[in-house]
Amino acid sequence: MTKKIREINTLDLSDERYRFLVEQSGDLISTHRPGDWAYTAVNPAVKVVCGYQPEEIMGKPAYDYFHPDDAEAMKNKLIPAIYRHGIRTFRYRHRHKNGKYYWVESTHRSIRDDNSGELQEIIAVTRDINAQVEAQEMSQRLAKVVEASSDLLVFCNQSYQITYMNPSALRFFDVAKQSTPIDLSHLFSAQSVQKLTALAADIAQSSDNWRGNLPIKSSQFSERFIVLQELLIHSQQSTNETGDHYVFIFKDISAQKRAEQEKHQHQAEIAHASRLMTMGEMASGLAHEINQPLATTLNYARGALRHLEHGTLDDIEKVRSVFDNIVRQTQRAADIVKRLRTLVKKTPYQRSKVSLNVLCRDVVFFLQHELQDSQTTVQLDLASDIPEIDADNVQIEQVLINLLRNAIDAYSNISAEEKCVHIQTRYDAQTVSLLVTDHGRGIADSLIQCLFDPYVSDKPTGLGMGLSISRTIIEAHGGEISVKSDKSTFTTFQVILPRPIS
Numbered sequence: 001m002t003k004k005i006r007e008i009n010t011l012d013l014s015d016e017r018y019r020f021l022v023e024q025s026g027d028l029i030s031t032h033r034p035g036d037w038a039y040t041a042v043n044p045a046v047k048v049v050c051g052y053q054p055e056e057i058m059g060k061p062a063y064d065y066f067h068p069d070d071a072e073a074m075k076n077k078l079i080p081a082i083y084r085h086g087i088r089t090f091r092y093r094h095r096h097k098n099g100k101y102y103w104v105e106s107t108h109r110s111i112r113d114d115n116s117g118e119l120q121e122i123i124a125v126t127r128d129i130n131a132q133v134e135a136q137e138m139s140q141r142l143a144k145v146v147e148a149s150s151d152l153l154v155f156c157n158q159s160y161q162i163t164y165m166n167p168s169a170l171r172f173f174d175v176a177k178q179s180t181p182i183d184l185s186h187l188f189s190a191q192s193v194q195k196l197t198a199l200a201a202d203i204a205q206s207s208d209n210w211r212g213n214l215p216i217k218s219s220q221f222s223e224r225f226i227v228l229q230e231l232l233i234h235s236q237q238s239t240n241e242t243g244d245h246y247v248f249i250f251k252d253i254s255a256q257k258r259a260e261q262e263k264h265q266h267q268a269e270i271a272h273a274s275r276l277m278t279m280g281e282m283a284s285g286l287a288h289e290i291n292q293p294l295a296t297t298l299n300y301a302r303g304a305l306r307h308l309e310h311g312t313l314d315d316i317e318k319v320r321s322v323f324d325n326i327v328r329q330t331q332r333a334a335d336i337v338k339r340l341r342t343l344v345k346k347t348p349y350q351r352s353k354v355s356l357n358v359l360c361r362d363v364v365f366f367l368q369h370e371l372q373d374s375q376t377t378v379q380l381d382l383a384s385d386i387p388e389i390d391a392d393n394v395q396i397e398q399v400l401i402n403l404l405r406n407a408i409d410a411y412s413n414i415s416a417e418e419k420c421v422h423i424q425t426r427y428d429a430q431t432v433s434l435l436v437t438d439h440g441r442g443i444a445d446s447l448i449q450c451l452f453d454p455y456v457s458d459k460p461t462g463l464g465m466g467l468s469i470s471r472t473i474i475e476a477h478g479g480e481i482s483v484k485s486d487k488s489t490f491t492t493f494q495v496i497l498p499r500p501i502s
Contacts, residue, residue, distance in 0.1 A: 028104075028126040034119045037062040049104065049128050051097030067093035067101045082108045082122065091129065103133040151229070152250035160184050160197060160246070172252055173218070189217040196228065200246050204233050216250065225257045226250050297330050353388040354396060356425045356434055356497075363400040364423075367408070374408050376419040383425045389432055390500045395473045399481075402466040403436040403493050410440025410491060427499070431479075434495040443485040451483060 022029055028049040031041040038061045042054045050057070050065070066074055070092040082088045087109045093101040106126040112119050146153055146166050152173075155164035161183050165175065173187050184193045195214065203210045214228040232247040304322045364371070364378050371378060407421040424435040443451065452471040467481075474481045479497035 026127075028124075030124050030126065032062060032122040032124060034122065037122070040121065049126060050094060056097075065095045067095070069093075082110050086110050091133075094126075102128060102130040105129045152226070152252060154184075154187070154248045154250065156184065156246040156248065158245045160193075160200075162186075169250070172224075187218060192216045192218075196248065199228075200231060200233070203231055209233060224252060224254045227253055294333050297326050297333070301326060351390045351392055354391045354393050355386065355388050356396075356432055357382040357386055359393070359397050359400055360423055360425065360434070363397060363404055367401065367404055370405070370408060374411060374419065376408050376411055376421060378404075379420055379422045381422065381424040383427055386425055386427050386432060387499055389477075389497050391477050391497065392473075396477070396497075399470040399473055399495065400434070400436075402470050403434075403495075406466065406493070407436055407438035407440070407491075410438040410442075412440075414441055429499075431496050431498055433497075435492055437490060437492040439490045442487040442489055443483065443491050444487055448483060448485060452481070 022043050025043060025045055026048065028045045029043045030039055030046070032038060033040050038059055039057050040059075042057060044054065046052055046054055046057060063071055063075065074090075074092060087107065089105065089107040091103060091105050094104045095101050104126050106124050108122050108124045110119055111121050111123060149166060150168050151166075152169040153164075153166040154162055154169055156162055165173070170176070175182070175187070184196060188196065196216070199210065199214070210231040211229065216226045216228055218224060218226060227250065228248060229251050230247075230249040232249070234245050234247075304326075360380060360382060364380070404421060404423070411419040420439070422435075422437040424433075424437075426433045426435070452467050471481050474495055474497070477497055479495060481493065481495050483491065483493050485491040
């Protein structure tokens with residue numbers, strides 16, 4: 001721009017070649033009268049830069065077009081500096097004809113008489129820099145967002161050396177600002193660094209950005225949970241080897257994980273209370289269930305003793321048969337006790353591979369005495385090759401117990417030729433399902449709307465907690481539980497759980 005002024009200062013306006021350059025320039029070239037800074041000449045670019053025709057602006061002081069916040073500084077500091085030093089470049093806001101102010105950059109040169117030194121005029125070359133200033137302001141705003149963000153932002157060059165970390169990342173990793181770059185291995189485990197660099201290489205080839213939740217382990221904080229949420233790739237044309245090429249955006253989800261663990265622990269406490277409540281309700285039946293194999297075992301043992309006392313137990317096969325029966329009945333009692341201990345044991349929330357089909361068979365076995373007492377049968381329609389799910393075995397089992405006992409209770413106080421509960425398992429590409437159907441008394445519409453709320457029950461002696469606990473458990477596993485009923489002859493509870501992601 002200074003070069004342009006030198007050219008203008010030496011040109012002969014009578015020379016058509018220089019006149020052509022001035023008139024065709026995209027920058028606003030103007031001359032000003034000393035004192036009031038009035039326009040004395042402008043080129044056609046005034047229309048592009050300021051929106052005015054040349055005749056609209058001629059003779060008017062330039063001060064009138066300065067932004068009020070800039071005018072004072074221009075009058076008191078910058079313009080006097082031009083008078084004293086001859087040339088200055090500065091930025092200010094200029095009022096456009098549309099009434100808006102736009103950022104411009106002007107270089108001014110004072111022209112003086114060679115002999116007297118008297119100031120004759122000022123020549124200015126002005127260009128529109130509004131887009132540039134807005135881009136700079138946007139960058140500054142984004143920089144403030146990065147600085148204030150609670151996310152952990154790590155910038156790396158192409159060699160995965162860290163060139164910048166925002167304050168949140170510096171605090172989290174307990175890293176002071178380094179005079180020399182450190183690499184990712186300073187922050188993360190070797191396995192995590194391998195995952196990050198492999199992902200960055202794949203994304204760089206596709207020239208795209210990545211979003212997700214990739215678990216990352218820090219080499220310094222084994223108890224913290226970190227996920228990579230976003231990876232940004234700068235184009236290689238816009239960076240060099242030492243510049244920022246990768247932007248890794250991590251999130252510390254330790255608080256969220258702790259909250260989830262506390263929630264699961266609370267859920268386990270509720271499920272445990274439900275199991276104890278179930279045990280209380282089943283106490284008399286379970287006593288009978290355990291007493292039966294124990295009484296049978298006692299009879300076999302007493303019989304064997306009598307034979308020994310009378311010396312009549314001389315056939316080894318008879319002895320084997322007696323002891324086989326004792327072992328079988330004792331094992332039956334042991335299995336019942338084992339199931340009881342598993343049911344009432346207070347266990348932490350722990351997911352593992354679980355088969356719905358196996359759980360269905362176990363629950364039917366566990367409630368066998370209750371089924372016999374109520375003269376209810378169970379029809380199992382279990383899908384073959386049903387995939388396993390990731391679930392807490394004891395908690396899902398508790399849901400099945402609640403649903404099957406509800407189905408048994410649905411037949412109470414009604415006369416039915418056949419009392420049968422139908423249990424089905426199904427699966428598709430995304431979910432596995434369990435359906436428990438009875439043909440008892442049904443559920444009224446008014447009750448269905450709030451059936452899964454705490455303390456809601458259609459049984460006179462019910463506490464109304466079983467289905468509420470069941471919903472809590474199923475939703476914690478990412479599933480849903482629902483009920484359908486015709487209000488008089490059937491009710492179906494359906495549980496849908498997600499299949500593990502391959």
